[in-house]
Amino acid sequence: MITEEKKTCYFCANGIEEVDFLNLALLKKFINQRGKIINPKRTGTCSKHQRKIATAIKRARTVALLSPSYK
Numbered sequence: 001m002i003t004e005e006k007k008t009c010y011f012c013a014n015g016i017e018e019v020d021f022l023n024l025a026l027l028k029k030f031i032n033q034r035g036k037i038i039n040p041k042r043t044g045t046c047s048k049h050q051r052k053i054a055t056a057i058k059r060a061r062t063v064a065l066l067s068p069s070y071k
């Protein structure tokens, strides 16, 4: 079932310009249990910030703060 829930970009709503890759609690909101980046359509993140999240998550993986996606 499709929910027509109106979602706003978390970062735009909170006036966050840069995504801190050390902020794991935040990054984890945007990855699923397998460690994959959740579709921005589901999180409501705009493309501008989605790109920043993706970069932050990749960076966090590089420094092994986040485990790479399983499987």
Ligand SMILES: [Zn+2]
Binding pocket: 009, 010, 011, 012, 013, 045, 046, 047, 048, 049
């Ligand atoms: Zn945004």
